[in-house]
Amino acid sequence: xxTVYWDPFQNLEAVRREMERVFGQYEPAxxxxxxxxxxxxxxxxxxxxxAEDKEGFHVEALVPGVAPESIEVSVLRDQLRxxxxxxxxxxxxxxxxxxxxxxxxGTFTRTLTLPTEVDGDRVKADYKNGVLTLTLPKHEASKPKxxxxxxx
Amino acid sequence: xxxxxxxxxAETNVPDTRDESRTLIPAVDIFETNDGLVVVADLPxxxxxxxxxxxxxNILTIKAKxxxxxxxxxxxxxxxxxxYFRQFQLSEIVDQEKIRAEIKYGVLTIxxxxxxxxxxxxxxxxxx
Numbered sequence: 001x002x003t004v005y006w007d008p009f010q011n012l013e014a015v016r017r018e019m020e021r022v023f024g025q026y027e028p029a030x031x032x033x034x035x036x037x038x039x040x041x042x043x044x045x046x047x048x049x050x051a052e053d054k055e056g057f058h059v060e061a062l063v064p065g066v067a068p069e070s071i072e073v074s075v076l077r078d079q080l081r082x083x084x085x086x087x088x089x090x091x092x093x094x095x096x097x098x099x100x101x102x103x104x105x106g107t108f109t110r111t112l113t114l115p116t117e118v119d120g121d122r123v124k125a126d127y128k129n130g131v132l133t134l135t136l137p138k139h140e141a142s143k144p145k146x147x148x149x150x151x152x
Numbered sequence: 153x154x155x156x157x158x159x160x161x162a163e164t165n166v167p168d169t170r171d172e173s174r175t176l177i178p179a180v181d182i183f184e185t186n187d188g189l190v191v192v193a194d195l196p197x198x199x200x201x202x203x204x205x206x207x208x209x210n211i212l213t214i215k216a217k218x219x220x221x222x223x224x225x226x227x228x229x230x231x232x233x234x235x236y237f238r239q240f241q242l243s244e245i246v247d248q249e250k251i252r253a254e255i256k257y258g259v260l261t262i263x264x265x266x267x268x269x270x271x272x273x274x275x276x277x278x279x280x
Contacts, residue, residue, distance in 0.1 A: 049221060050228035060221045062231055064194040064258035089192055089261075093183050102179040103194050115227065130196035130258015131221065 045108050046082070046132070054144070056137035057114055064130030065103065071132060075120040080112045080136070116142035175237035178214065178260075188246070188265035196258040197221065197233045205253045205262055212240045214260065 046061040061082060063071065071084040088105040117139040124135040181192040195203070197218030204215040218233040246264045253262045 044230065047230040048228065049226055049230060051222050051225045052227045053225055057227075058222055062196040064196040067257065089181060093185075097183045097185070099182040099184070099189075101181050101183075103181050103192065104179075129198055129219070129255075130194070133221075 044110060046110060048110070048112065050112070050114075052115065056118065056135060059112070059132075059134040059136065061110075061132040061134075062130065063127075063132050065105075066130070066132075068127040071125070071127065073123065073125050073132075073134060075118055075123050075136065077120075078114045078117045080114055080118075080134070081109065082111075082132070083107070083109045118142075174234055176234045177238050178216075178236045180238065182240070188263060189242070191240070191260075191262040191264065193236075193238070193260045193262075194258065195236050195255070195260050198236070198255065198258060198260070200255050203253070203255060203260060205251070205260070207242065207246055207248050207251060207264070210242045210246070212242055212246075212262070212264070214238050214262075216260070 046063045046066075049060045051058040059080065063084060063086075066084045066086045070087075071082065074081045085107040086103075086105045089103075114136065118136040119139045122137045126133045126135075178193045178195050180194075181190075183190055191212065191214075193214055195214075195216050195218065198216045199219060202217045204213070206213050214236065216236040218236065221233050223232075242264070245267045247267045250265045251262065253260060255261070
């Protein structure tokens, strides 16, 4: 009679496969919902557009309802960090009075790694109609240098 | 046999709920207060004068055109500012004359007051 050994790792492997199968079913839903089940996969807030030209970077962020006073932008080398808070419309309204509640409220932080280092002293931030526009000039050291080719 | 075409009946009582171009659906909060409904919509990039709010046949329509942001040389793109469009069927009788809307920090707030209910009338009965 053959001896059957209990292999705990084999069981673990089976559990892992089962988990993958179960969560795999929800893959499309996860992409849409994002948050909830997997907080790490929550949609990024605020949404950003980043443009680059020779002189620097231009960032646009959608921050409707976020008071400009609450927004803080900081830059360290190539790390851009935006924090702020979106105020709830009226905290006195009872939850049962809501028909729809989609906008959300609370504080946020978003960091972005820029392709090159930027000059933190010359960063400009403008807020208009719920859109935050940042102008980040590149650091002198990270600008491309033209090198003349001399003919011998 | 003669072929006849029956014209399709056009329903005149239904407002147009379609819009041909691509649009964004803004996130909204809708809640009730003592005197009516309040609709709050996130419309980033929208100037004060370019919002179109209307109620027709109990359908609330929000239309707005945001200022297009920078679209060239994008290294990372997470959004596109397209026109906003969203409609809601209102269940309550809204006093159309008294609708107010304001926009601040890209957030549109619409106040839809209910029609003032008629007070129950007491009829005095005179004894002849």
